[in-house]
Amino acid sequence: xxxxAFLFGASAALALVGAxxxxxxxxxxxxxxxxxxxxIGVAGLFLTLGSDFLAIxxxxxxxxxxxxxxxxxxMLSQPLDTPRAPRSLPKIAGAALxxxxxxxxxxxxxxGAHFPPMEGVLxxxxxxxxxxxxxxxxxxxxxxxxxxxIAMMGAVMVARKDRGGTGxxxxxxxx
Amino acid sequence: MIWLHWYLLVALLLFxxxxxxxxxxxxxxxxxxxxxxxxxxxxxxVVAITSLSGRxxxxxxxxxxxxxxxxxxxxxxxLSLFVAIQREVQSIDVEDLSxxxx
Numbered sequence: 001x002x003x004x005a006f007l008f009g010a011s012a013a014l015a016l017v018g019a020x021x022x023x024x025x026x027x028x029x030x031x032x033x034x035x036x037x038x039x040i041g042v043a044g045l046f047l048t049l050g051s052d053f054l055a056i057x058x059x060x061x062x063x064x065x066x067x068x069x070x071x072x073x074x075m076l077s078q079p080l081d082t083p084r085a086p087r088s089l090p091k092i093a094g095a096a097l098x099x100x101x102x103x104x105x106x107x108x109x110x111x112g113a114h115f116p117p118m119e120g121v122l123x124x125x126x127x128x129x130x131x132x133x134x135x136x137x138x139x140x141x142x143x144x145x146x147x148x149x150i151a152m153m154g155a156v157m158v159a160r161k162d163r164g165g166t167g168x169x170x171x172x173x174x175x
Numbered sequence: 176m177i178w179l180h181w182y183l184l185v186a187l188l189l190f191x192x193x194x195x196x197x198x199x200x201x202x203x204x205x206x207x208x209x210x211x212x213x214x215x216x217x218x219x220x221v222v223a224i225t226s227l228s229g230r231x232x233x234x235x236x237x238x239x240x241x242x243x244x245x246x247x248x249x250x251x252x253x254l255s256l257f258v259a260i261q262r263e264v265q266s267i268d269v270e271d272l273s274x275x276x277x
Contacts, residue, residue: 012185019189022208023196035208038189042215045185049226051236054243058215061243066211066250073204073254077261092199099195103187110183118179118227124236137237144244151248159255161262 008048015041032070036063050123053130182223189216203257203267211246218242 018041021034039062046055133141189212196209218239225235257267264271 008181012181015185016188016192019192019212022212023192023200023205028202028204031205031208035211038212039215042189042219045182045219046222049182049222051222051226051239054222054236054239057240057243061247062211062215066247069250069254070204070208073257076258077204077267087199087201095195095199098198099191102194103191106187106190107184110180110187115177115179115224116228118177121226124226124233129233129236132233133237133240137233140237140241144241147248148244151251155251155255158252159258 004048007044011041011044011048013041014038014044017041028074029071032067032074035070036067039063039067048121050121051129053124053126056126179223179227182227183220186216186219186223189213189219201269203253203260203269206269207250207253207257211250214242214246 015038018034018036018038022031022038023034025031025034039058043055043058043063046052046058193209193212193216196212197206200206200209221235221242222239225238260272261267266272
């Protein structure tokens with residue numbers, strides 16, 4: 001119990017500090033590093049919830065793939081050292097006010113909700129998870145695969161340099 | 176406060192930090208980062224509630240897996256759009272993307 005509490009506290013602190021870095025710092029590269037830190041914290045929280053498989057997937061997909069893709073996008077887009085005009089104070093205050101109001105409302109909802117009695121963490125091993133994914137939840141599994149393939153092809157199409165130039169209709173248009 | 180409340184509180188804070196970032200940032204990549212934080216908070220909520228209730232907790236994990244998959248697909252599409260936008264407008268600052276503003 002004590003060890004669980006420590007792991008929870010450390011992961012939660014990591015997640016929140018990383019999230020603060022991810023939105024608070026000026027440099028976009030530091031934001032991406034903070035994002036990776038926050039997702040490592042969330043993966044730790046998943047570990048305390050007994051979902052090892054999900055923690056590993058989160059690390060691989062978010063911290064591994066998405067973080068690298070973001071770094072690539074930053075390198076392909078703006079120069080990192082361009083001076084930017086500072087954000088006006090009313091806009092920052094408005095954003096903070098909105099976030100605070102939403103946080104208060106959600107917290108009231110959480111406090112008011114009646115949860116069923118909690119029976120403690122039920123660990124789901126990766127083996128059990130794999131068996132479930134290929135039997136009971138095979139539809140979800142296949143849908144994710146199709147979605148990822150479509151997204152990958154769409155990303156290549158969108159980011160290609162000569163968009164619309166080499167489609168099926170292109171040879172007719174070309175002289 | 177029961178144990179579940181701590182998880183919900185962390186997810187709530189993550190979600191609201193993400194919301195703040197989404198509203199406040201002007202760089203498209205910064206907004207995408209904030210959006211992904213919000214999605215991670217949602218999946219943390221789902222996993223915490225289903226896992227701590229002790230019954231059929233693999234349902235929550237499958238839901239969280241779908242969330243992660245959708246977030247990855249969305250991130251890939253969004254990043255490629257940013258690269259395309261950068262090529263057209265030479266900027267990924269949202270305040271420069273005002274072509275449709277009358």
